[in-house]
Amino acid sequence: MLHTFTLYSNQILSYLLDGLPEEETAPLSTPAAETAAKHLRFADRRNAETIILFGAGDGRLAKELAEKKKGNQILLICDLFPQQIRRLTANGFDSIINQNCAVLTDSSIWSQLLLLIQNGYNAADSHLILNPALTGDSKKKHQNLQKIFSGTKKLTLPESHGHGKISAAAILSPDEPDLKDFINNFPEWVNEIVLVWDTSELNHIRENEEFQNKKIIHICQQLNADFSAQRNRMLQHCSGDWVIYLDADERLDNDSWDILRQATALEACDCWYLPRMTFYPDSSNSRIGYGLWPDLQLRLFKNTSRLRFINRIHEKLTGIQGKSGILPDCPIQHLTHILKSREKIENKLKNFDQAAGGKVSHRLGKEFPNILNEFIDPGKDRKVGPLLLPDINLTC
Template identity: 65%
Template sequence: MKANSSTPEEAAEKHLRYAKRRNAKTIILFGAGSGTLGKVLAEKKSSEQELIICDLYPEHIRMLNKGGFGEINKNENYTLLTDSSIWALLLLLSQNGYETTDSHLILNPELDGQSKNKHQNLQKLFSGTKQIDPPEHASPCKISAAAILSPDEPELADFITNFPDWIDEIVLVWDCADLTPVPQLGKFHRAEIINVCHHLEADFSAQRNRMLENCSGDWIIYLDADERLSKESWDTTRLMTSFKGCNGWYLPRMTFYPDREHCRIGYGLWPDLQLRLFRNSPSLKFVNKIHEQLTGINGASGILTNCPIQHLTHLLKSRKMIESKLEKFNSSTGGNFSHQLGNEFPHLANKFVIPRNDWKLSPLLLPDINMA
């Protein structure tokens, strides 16, 4: 412990008193530190209280476990959450019913430097995020769906039919010089389909901006050819266009691997938040040739936690097709870095990252805080 600070036992007893005074059902410790404070809290808390330790350094937790930290699992009502992604821990807490109203939050006093800053940001993010009720009725606004595509993408008919009937127009920007190789997709959807042809030229932002220029809807939602949404997710996105307090919504993305029952996870592979639903505005612009980012959204943003994008790339595409796409990415970096396809990805059963059945999952409105 730092000089002139309390012992782990004293700190634990102090926080347990605070938690009891607030009738807090859950104690959330941000940052494991040496592991001592977490162990003491686990030993001294009541059996009715739940202890959750959140840590953003998985390699640190592995080291602590080698020293016996893992024995804390023997304690009742204890959960350890660790991932290098601050968003993964936020969603795991939120979609499993944890809220600040009935939780006592502790920033581990042992932390310093970057570790303290990162865990403090996680605490601020969790504290400032608000769960909101979706509107009961969808607004009569016009909604444009959009995508940038290659004519040789697999399952394009299935991709188009995944868009619901209430979509007003579908804007497709094709990586080709003219309409000759473009498949005829109009017969698969009632909406007007606007086809635009322009070679990608290793500039994904430019292609996305062509997509924006052709969208006339009040709101825009875009997907890639290997992505799908469930009917329930589509219904929610439509409702959220009626919510006045937010102009841009992030959707979590589940990349299925090696099958539909598992998804990639760890080190940012989940929730892989994607800003895909947003109010149309002249200020919108994509930047960066690769890993393009949307700028120009004014006002608050949020997360539709119950609308996961189903990312099918490993199920629809061969390894050769994925490597070909990575080559396009690499040509956009100017030699600064390259993407390589590994032979294996960390993955977990989907049941560990989907919301629990007894919890009504609500959209999250994000706080305006500096995450630097």
């Protein structure tokens, strides 16, 4: 498990990203040795198998904990500022890393949350420490990570499926590659498939045998650089109790579809985020780091009249009420780098720039940190189950 954290963090640290904020620290009011001894006593009283330090800070507390903890205890250092870990490593910080001590770093709270939970760590069996050397925004971010890790609850999927209707939906361009496979990816049990096409007429689509399915509702509306307008048109035609929508370059496997269907029977949650794995540079690896994974997508939600997408680009669904959760075992397979050439992806980004009215500029990097899928996908043998998120004001 710690090997996964090391592999992941090494990839993040190998990728230099400019413009990231610095981790804010201040001298400890109590010596690091004394603070470490206090927390180790607390951990012993609770019989905690794992000690999780949120924020490396100046590295002193981490080193004291690593040196003085029991040999069978595990120390995890979770830090949201990779440049701080890079700086500490240059001064010998990595000397504390061993089979019972690991650093997990990424700027994404959500990547750290899922990696911890998917590898079997939980707050009940751990002693959690917010590094007292942190100040300002660094303290706030690590505190949020600690709160969400402590407050996230695992739910058990019901044996039966939900009884409500489920609408599957998408907004599509007729020139998207492999549309036949995309349509066939929707399971037979969905009640309807609502497709909003970026075109002025539908004759050539209706005549295409690939789209001859009695469950499909075809809608014609040109995009006009307004993705929210397309999504809202899509919602208008969804009659199901729940809606699941995907993009043309996304797929779900059969197990994910089954879990998704079961999740609609959980009354504790009104909407579900799905992690998205963007395959790169091939189908065996996925992009990671700085928000590239888990890239949570709100794709499954109860259908109500309050729902509305806003923003012409990078559209956001509003009107959701009730609790939200994550389905870690239902990763969206994002095939954009598999199905499309670099030229087509860059042309798509130009359309995004147009939709943003010049306020945002999208650029496609020449390389991305990546890792084998097996290290971030829970897999059949170590499924996590649905996660109910605490009521913390965090943006996914």
